Amino acid sequence: MSRSVGALARMLLVSLAIFTGAPAEAGAWVQGLYGTRGFQLWVPEGYAPETPLPLVVALHGCFQNPDQFAGLTRLNVKADAEKFLVLYPNQATFANPTQCWNFMLGSNQERDAGEPALIVGMVDLVKQHYAVDARRVYIGGVSSGGVMAGTLLACYSDVFAAGMIGAGAMYKAATTVSGTAWAMELGSIYSPDDRGRDAWVCSGRPRRTVPVLVMHGSADSVVNPVNGEQAVRQFLQTSDYGDDGVNNDSVRYVATWTGSGSVPGGRSYTVKDYVYGGELLARHFVIQGMGHAWPGGDSRYPFADPSGPDATTFMWDFFRQHALDAP
Incomplete structure (x- = not known):
């Protein structure tokens, strides 16, 4: 990213923030541009510049845009209630006609390159102009956005305190377009263990664990549910390296608690927790009978399964338990 493009993006964000007014007592959208991608920022009700807030980065899936993803998830409503900012990067149609994030391309699977670098650039831009608690920045998404969220969590674990992968896959599950079709189906x-090490290396071999929430439908015919299992295992392996710098099974792919639940009149689900070193490092939801969807989503929007549990609430409850160590 050139300095001139970065300066242009900062100027655009400032001007639009002033134009919308970002009122302190009412939630507001702010439009912005960073490099070749646009984004929308939700500033919650009651925002005050003197009080740093958490930031959730929300990545839409294919055939979606930020407005639709915000409506589907009701994430802005949660942000107003819990007081956090929400950044919605927007995939450009010139980059992918279906607005999928191009997670399978090698240029988008490394640090400081491609779409991940653009999204982190947006995060930095928001930090410059809004009061953001840098220890509590989170990343989550669905479908292609879920896979890209996993890439960002893998390669920028110094930026994101925790992540959520909805109906997605592990880091570098595929490295070609043809390989993507295979991975999504089968x-x-x-190896998730090998990819776990790759993720740790991508972030510069940090000494920290990387908490992840994975949610998947048992009847997902677009992204095979085995991808959710692989994502859990991959990030647990990343944390195994991160907690002490070596692969020694200090963190294992062995659930420390298993439970279940159901939505009245709706779907049942199972949940597995992986707690190591006193920290909830992974939580895996499998929603019975659900296809390729956002659980508990608003039925007025595509890819909603309103009969499922409220994924937005579960996501925020998971995020709020995690923060980066203070500098």
């Missing part, structure tokens, strides 16, 4: 051909 699961990745790559």
Whole structure:
């Protein structure tokens, strides 16, 4: 990213923030541009510049845009109630006609390159102009946005305190377009343990664990549910390296608690927790009978399964338990 493009993006964000007014007592949208991608920022009700707030980065899936993803998830309503900012990057149609994030391309699977770098650039831009608690920045998404969220969590674990992968896959589940079709149908051909180390390396071999929430429908015919299992295992392996710098099974792919629940008149689900070193490092929801959807989503929007549990609430409840260590 050139300095001139970055300066232009900052100027655009400032001017539009002033134009919308970002009122302190009412939630407001702010439109922005960073490099070749646009974004929308939700500033919650009661925002005050003197009080740093958490920031959730929300990545839409294919055939979606920020407005639709915000409506589907009701994330802005949650943000107003719980007081956090929400950043919605927007995939450009010139980059992908279906607005999928191009997670399978090698240029988008490394740090400081491609779409991940653009999204982190947006985060930095928001931090410059809004009061953001840098220890509590989170990333989540669905479908292609879920896979890209996993890439960002893998390669920028110094930026994101925790992440959520909805109906997605592990880091580098596929590295080609043809490989993506195979992985989505049958699961990745790559070892989650190997990809766990790759993720740790991508972030610069940090000494920290990387908490992840994974949610998947048992009847997902677009992204095989095995991809959710692989994502959990991959990030647990990343945390195994991160907690002490070596692969020694200090963190294992063994659930420490298993439970279940159901929505009255709706779907049932199972949940597995992985707690190591006193920290909830992974939580895995499998929603019975659900297809490729956002659980508990608003039925007025595509890819909603209103009979499922409220994924937005579960996501925020998971995020709020995690923060980066103070500098």
